[in-house]
Amino acid sequence: MKNSKILSIIALVLMLTMVFVGCSKETPSGDEAAEFDLNKDITVVARDAASGTRGAFHEIMKIIVKENDTEVDKLVVGALEFDGTDKVITAVEGDEYGIGYISLGSVSDRIKAVSVNGVEPTVENVKSGNYTVSRPFLLVTKGNESDLVKDFLKFTESTEGQKITNEMNFIGYVDSPADYTASGMSGTIKVAGSTSVAPLMEKLQEAYQELNPDVTFETQAQGSSQGIKAAIDGSYDVGMSSRELKEEEAKELNRHVLAIDGIAVIVNKENPKSDLASEDITKVYKGEITKWSEVK
Amino acid sequence: MQNIKRTNFSENIMQAIFFLSAFISVLAVLAICLFLFMRGIPAIAEIGFMDFIFNEKWGPTNTPASYGILSMIVGSIYVTAGAIVIGVPIGLMCAIFLAEFCPDNVYKFVKPAVNLLAGIPSIIYGFFGMEVVVPFVRENMGGNGYSIMSASLILGIMILPTIISISESSIRAVPDNYAEGSYGLGATKEETVFKVVLPAAKSGVLTSIILGIGRAVGETMAVVMVAGNAVMPLDKIELFKPIRTLTTNIVTEMSYASGLHESALISTGVVLFVFIIILNASLSLIKSKAQRN
Amino acid sequence: MDRSMNNLNKRKAKAMMLKAFVWLCGILTVGILIYILLFILLRGIPNINLKFLFGEYNSETLSAFSSIVATVQMIVLSLLISVPIGVFCAIYLAEYAKRGNKAVKAIRLAVDTLAGIPSIVYGLFGMIFFVNILGFRTSVLSGIFTISIMILPVIISSSEEAIKQVPDTYREGSLGLGATRLRTVFHIVLPSAMPGILSGVILAIGRIVGETAALIFTSGTNVLKNPSLNLFASQRTLSVHMYMLASEGLPHSRNMAFATGSILIIAVFIVNYATTKLAGRIGRLSND
Numbered sequence: 086m087k088n089s090k091i092l093s094i095i096a097l098v099l100m101l102t103m104v105f106v107g108c109s110k111e112t113p114s115g116d117e118a119a120e121f122d123l124n125k126d127i128t129v130v131a132r133d134a135a136s137g138t139r140g141a142f143h144e145i146m147k148i149i150v151k152e153n154d155t156e157v158d159k160l161v162v163g164a165l166e167f168d169g170t171d172k173v174i175t176a177v178e179g180d181e182y183g184i185g186y187i188s189l190g191s192v193s194d195r196i197k198a199v200s201v202n203g204v205e206p207t208v209e210n211v212k213s214g215n216y217t218v219s220r221p222f223l224l225v226t227k228g229n230e231s232d233l234v235k236d237f238l239k240f241t242e243s244t245e246g247q248k249i250t251n252e253m254n255f256i257g258y259v260d261s262p263a264d265y266t267a268s269g270m271s272g273t274i275k276v277a278g279s280t281s282v283a284p285l286m287e288k289l290q291e292a293y294q295e296l297n298p299d300v301t302f303e304t305q306a307q308g309s310s311q312g313i314k315a316a317i318d319g320s321y322d323v324g325m326s327s328r329e330l331k332e333e334e335a336k337e338l339n340r341h342v343l344a345i346d347g348i349a350v351i352v353n354k355e356n357p358k359s360d361l362a363s364e365d366i367t368k369v370y371k372g373e374i375t376k377w378s379e380v381k
Numbered sequence: 382m383q384n385i386k387r388t389n390f391s392e393n394i395m396q397a398i399f400f401l402s403a404f405i406s407v408l409a410v411l412a413i414c415l416f417l418f419m420r421g422i423p424a425i426a427e428i429g430f431m432d433f434i435f436n437e438k439w440g441p442t443n444t445p446a447s448y449g450i451l452s453m454i455v456g457s458i459y460v461t462a463g464a465i466v467i468g469v470p471i472g473l474m475c476a477i478f479l480a481e482f483c484p485d486n487v488y489k490f491v492k493p494a495v496n497l498l499a500g501i502p503s504i505i506y507g508f509f510g511m512e513v514v515v516p517f518v519r520e521n522m523g524g525n526g527y528s529i530m531s532a533s534l535i536l537g538i539m540i541l542p543t544i545i546s547i548s549e550s551s552i553r554a555v556p557d558n559y560a561e562g563s564y565g566l567g568a569t570k571e572e573t574v575f576k577v578v579l580p581a582a583k584s585g586v587l588t589s590i591i592l593g594i595g596r597a598v599g600e601t602m603a604v605v606m607v608a609g610n611a612v613m614p615l616d617k618i619e620l621f622k623p624i625r626t627l628t629t630n631i632v633t634e635m636s637y638a639s640g641l642h643e644s645a646l647i648s649t650g651v652v653l654f655v656f657i658i659i660l661n662a663s664l665s666l667i668k669s670k671a672q673r674n
Numbered sequence: 675m676d677r678s679m680n681n682l683n684k685r686k687a688k689a690m691m692l693k694a695f696v697w698l699c700g701i702l703t704v705g706i707l708i709y710i711l712l713f714i715l716l717r718g719i720p721n722i723n724l725k726f727l728f729g730e731y732n733s734e735t736l737s738a739f740s741s742i743v744a745t746v747q748m749i750v751l752s753l754l755i756s757v758p759i760g761v762f763c764a765i766y767l768a769e770y771a772k773r774g775n776k777a778v779k780a781i782r783l784a785v786d787t788l789a790g791i792p793s794i795v796y797g798l799f800g801m802i803f804f805v806n807i808l809g810f811r812t813s814v815l816s817g818i819f820t821i822s823i824m825i826l827p828v829i830i831s832s833s834e835e836a837i838k839q840v841p842d843t844y845r846e847g848s849l850g851l852g853a854t855r856l857r858t859v860f861h862i863v864l865p866s867a868m869p870g871i872l873s874g875v876i877l878a879i880g881r882i883v884g885e886t887a888a889l890i891f892t893s894g895t896n897v898l899k900n901p902s903l904n905l906f907a908s909q910r911t912l913s914v915h916m917y918m919l920a921s922e923g924l925p926h927s928r929n930m931a932f933a934t935g936s937i938l939i940i941a942v943f944i945v946n947y948a949t950t951k952l953a954g955r956i957g958r959l960s961n962d
Contacts, residue, residue: 162611170921501884
């Protein structure tokens with residue numbers, strides 16, 4: 086008697102759990118996906134203010150409005166702000182009415198990257214300059230670089246380094262890269278900064294370490310501004326930035342362009358739009374357009 | 382003679398060491414207060430107390446920058462209130478279940494489950510919230526899912542173990558003769574539990590709720606993944622709209638902040654700290670009141 | 675008569691409903707737990723492989739090995755600092771302190787306050803004090819000190835509880851045989867209180883394993899390629915690893931976040947099991 090009661094309780098708990106699990110698994114692929122409701126509100130997804138991607142995107146799209154001495158980020162009230170590329174992807178992947186922006190190198194089949202002003206976001210188009218939503222990936226250092234840092238920077242700008250850059254879907258910036266030969270140096274290089282540059286940085290470090298096994302790296306990826314700050318105050322050797330330097334920052338730092346990266350505007354895969362005008366993107370991010378039906 | 386002196390000596394030394402170890406906690410609290418206030422107060426002074434606490438505009442990257450955290454204070458309050466509304470009834474009922482209605486062999490099963498719920502890291506709650514709760518809210522309740530509602534749901538689950546274990550032990554601590562008296566008057570078990578035992582365990586239940594509030598106000602990593610982090614003007618705050626709380630403001634912006642911005646974030650921590658101090662004070666108030674009774 | 679019957683029925687129905695509701699809440703709590711566990715484990719465990727567990731970290735494997743090593747370092751070293759302090763503090767509170775003493779009041783207030791401070795505030799403090807003012811930079815060392823303060827209240831309260839539960843007859847016996855107070859504490863009281871102290875330590879381990887907010891600003895997010903005992907380097911623990919994986923944009927990082935989550939859950943499982951076992955032993959001891 087007692088046993089059967091307990092068994093039935095366990096069964097009930099399991100059933101409840103199954104119902105929960107069942108629900109959440111069915112919903113994303115459900116048939117409601119077919120009816121994309123243009124009159125629903127757009128979910129605007131942005132990055133946190135630390136992000137170089139945000140700095141560059143808001144600058145290019147004129148979401149940051151400069152008037153005389155003032156500079157105001159007019160991002161629409163209620164826009165989601167995430168501190169990582171993957172969270173942006175997850176948000177747009179899950180929300181049919183979402184729009185976001187990520188590094189071109191991070192585009193995957195979980196979401197759809199749309200054309201801007203009729204130009205597809207591809208490596209070729211960024212390289213040719215047709216796709217204008219792009220920014221440089223910078224490595225910054227302060228004062229005189231140590232031999233080790235110099236050697237590593239030389240590697241990133243070499244044929245080998247630029248090949249890795251291109252393989253990762255970024256656009257190598259060095260015109261006629263030289264070959265790199267292992268220097269056999271040793272020591273630790275401390276790198277900090279952009280989460281967008283970090284995956285490329287990791288690949289470069291791995292390749293560099295294969296050639297120079299005595300070199301170790303310490304990497305902190307918490308946003309471009311952190312990297313610039315860390316390079317200025319000297320707590321890190323190299324700062325990674327995925328946005329252009331501000332004037333007062335540029336005065337203090339040596340600037341190396343590692344690559345050019347496109348910023349892809351992404352929407353949910355159910356979204357029928359595949360081409361957006363840049364004015365409309367600006368309006369969406371400033372909150373002047375709130376519904377997909379108002380987007381041309 | 383010599384021997385006794387020596388033991389006395391080591392006795393005294395050890396007693397001093399015990400006392401010093403005990404005093405480290407006091408030092409730690411003082412140090413935390415000192416350094417937080419040292420970095421936070423000047424910033425509040427520079428921004429202006431009223432402008433910091435009662436201004437809803439947060440725009441550290443704008444020129445001129447504005448540092449108002451009213452929207453986040455309100456956000457923290459809303460999210461916590463939501464967690465209490467969801468977590469307290471369920472937690473309290475579950476505590477009553479465990480203390481009064483649960484057969485022994487079910488108890489063996491449920492009690493460790495509650496403990497396990499307490500041990501799950503907040504990052505896992507956050508991940509779960511992002512992958513399950515947010516889509517659930519979006520599909521079934523409206524909005525885009527990243528909202529006060531989602532944060533309240535996740536926090537409501539997270540405070541369950543706190544509410545359950547403290548309420549349960551305070552219900553168990555109610556003397557048996559209370560219940561016996563009630564039975565003697567012909568009340569059913571349910572009536573006895575809800576009308577006699579539960580009121581008698583009031584102060585314990587209140588303690589559990591305050592500890593729950595403390596946990597909800599201070600939670601960071603789970604909230605940052607489900608709340609959407611948007612700074613909302615007060616008149617735009619809605620249940621199914623995103624929100625930014627004090628804790629998430631610190632964690633999303635700290636990494637890149639510098640100068641006054643960084644200090645403003647530390648000041649946000651100071652406000653949070655003051656919140657917790659107030660909660661703790663009310664907790665010891667309840668404790669001393671219960672002791673007097 | 676009819677009316678009172680009716681009333682009785684109503685009362686009975688109400689009682690049944692309450693009972694059902696109470697049961698439902700109990701079941702719901704367990705259901706939520708099982709759902710969370712299944713959700714993470716079902717997606718995480720298929721992604722766990724040897725490379726992930728023990729391989730070298732790179733952008734392909736996203737291995738958790740260095741983070742596991744860092745977590746173990748963090749646990750061992752912060753326990754080394756806070757267990758002696760915590761246990762000594764408990765001994766003072768339970769054995770030496772006189773009731774109503776001002777210092778004792780201050781200490782209790784401090785312990786309660788420490789227990790209530792959110793981890794993000796610990797993180798801020800660690801960043802200001804250990805990282806900046808003492809100049810430890812973002813490193814394991816800063817993380818250890820921050821964490822040590824954070825787990826102090828857990829260890830103090832469970833140790834004090836355990837010491838108080840040692841029957842007075844033990845102490846009287848020892849003192850009666852001519853042992854000093856100190857000897858009694860170390861040879862009689864502490865050994866009897868050991869299971870309780872240990873369960874506090876295990877709780878603290880659980881807290882360290884799950885901590886994220888206090889560590890991001892203190893011990894940082896770096897992964898050492900060759901895991902080693904390097905206190906001056908920044909290293910990420912398992913929870914921070916999971917947080918970073920959930921933020922990075924690599925295609926498989928989400929799967930690996932699930933895998934890391936599964937390891938965390940298994941660790942928490944073991945910790946809880948050990949605590950329950952110890953608690954069971956204490957129960958038996960006090961029944962003797």
